[in-house]
Amino acid sequence: RKEVEQDPGPFNVPEGATVAFNCTYSNSASQSFFWYRQDCRKEPKLLMSVYSSGNEDGRFTAQLNRASQYISLLIRDSKLSDSATYLCVVNIKSGGGADGLTFGKGTHLIIQP
Amino acid sequence: DAGITQSPRHKVTETGTPVTLRCHQTENHRYMYWYRQDPGHGLRLIHYSYGVKDTDKGEVSDGYSVSRSKTEDFLLTLESATSSQTSVYFCATTGDNNQPQHFGDGTRLSIL
Numbered sequence: 157r158k159e160v161e162q163d164p165g166p167f168n169v170p171e172g173a174t175v176a177f178n179c180t181y182s183n184s185a186s187q188s189f190f191w192y193r194q195d196c197r198k199e200p201k202l203l204m205s206v207y208s209s210g211n212e213d214g215r216f217t218a219q220l221n222r223a224s225q226y227i228s229l230l231i232r233d234s235k236l237s238d239s240a241t242y243l244c245v246v247n248i249k250s251g252g253g254a255d256g257l258t259f260g261k262g263t264h265l266i267i268q269p
Numbered sequence: 270d271a272g273i274t275q276s277p278r279h280k281v282t283e284t285g286t287p288v289t290l291r292c293h294q295t296e297n298h299r300y301m302y303w304y305r306q307d308p309g310h311g312l313r314l315i316h317y318s319y320g321v322k323d324t325d326k327g328e329v330s331d332g333y334s335v336s337r338s339k340t341e342d343f344l345l346t347l348e349s350a351t352s353s354q355t356s357v358y359f360c361a362t363t364g365d366n367n368q369p370q371h372f373g374d375g376t377r378l379s380i381l
Contacts, residue, residue: 185311188367200374211380243312247367255327256302256366261311 160185160260161250167265169234176230176261179244189220189227192243194262200243203229231265239267272296275360283381288347290376292360294340300363301343302370303327303335305356312359316358318343319366352381 161180169175181189191204204211206218206227217230228244231238244260272295282288292301303315304327314327316335324335332354334346346352357377361370 190369197376201372205369245369248319255314255317255325256300256363257370259304259312261309 157165160244160246160258162242162244162260164182164261165241165262165264165266167263168268169265170268171234171236173234175231175234176228177242177265177267178222178226178228179246179263180226180246180261181246181248181258183246183248184222184245186248187208188247188257189216189218190245190257191227191229192245192259194241194243196240200259203242234267236267236269238263241265273360273362273371273373275358275376278374278375279377281379281381282350283353286350288350288378288380290345290358290360290378292343292362292373293347294343294360294362296364297340297369298362298363298364300366300370301337302334302361303317303343303345303353305329306359306375309358315358316344343349351376352380354378355380 160178191203192200193203194200204213211221215232219228241262241264243262245257248258274293276278276291302317304312313329318324318337336344360373363370
């Protein structure tokens with residue numbers, strides 16, 4: 157299994173719709189999970205952390221399923237400005253090595269008017 | 270956002286020339302990272318640092334070297350640039366290696 161795996165998309169979604177995508181990870185001992193957003197030709201930016209109990213930030217909901225080793229991101233009432241690539245990020249390395257986090261290749265989301 | 274400045278922002282150079290990219294941070298973060306990002310590959314770790322003069326290799330370190338002589342600066346050097354090193358390079362920092370990293374604006378490097 158790849159360390160952090162995401163469906164690359166693109167996901168084409170009409171404005172106002174709800175969209176969800178998952179990310180699977182390989183190390184069952186991983187403890188830190190994040191979603192980043194990356195706009196075209198820009199740097200990745202932290203969207204939200206993912207907590208064990210699930211967490212919400214406005215229209216965005218993140219969930220963690222440890223048993224199946226995946227995290228999810230749900231976007232409600234999608235806006236044109238949500239169009240971006242969403243990166244799943246996990247601390248894959250056991251023992252918390254100094255090389256930090258592992259980034260997925262990203263899921264490309266296009267919100268259509 | 271963490272104060273991270275990458276320089277230069279854009280560079281075009283020829284095969285065989287040395288190139289040095291600079292990452293400067295004002296957050297006193299212990300950990301610093303250099304990534305490259307290419308279509309179809311996502312972000313790939315080149316080298317990282319966990320303190321002054323403490324560095325180690327990432328997954329794509331061949332052809333690259335780094336130095337960190339002070340907390341705020343992390344330099345990435347291509348000793349003899351090749352066309353395969355044409356890419357977008359990102360620097361990132363964090364105070365805790367299990368916590369989110371904050372990225373610089375990136376450097377677009379073209380090797381002709």
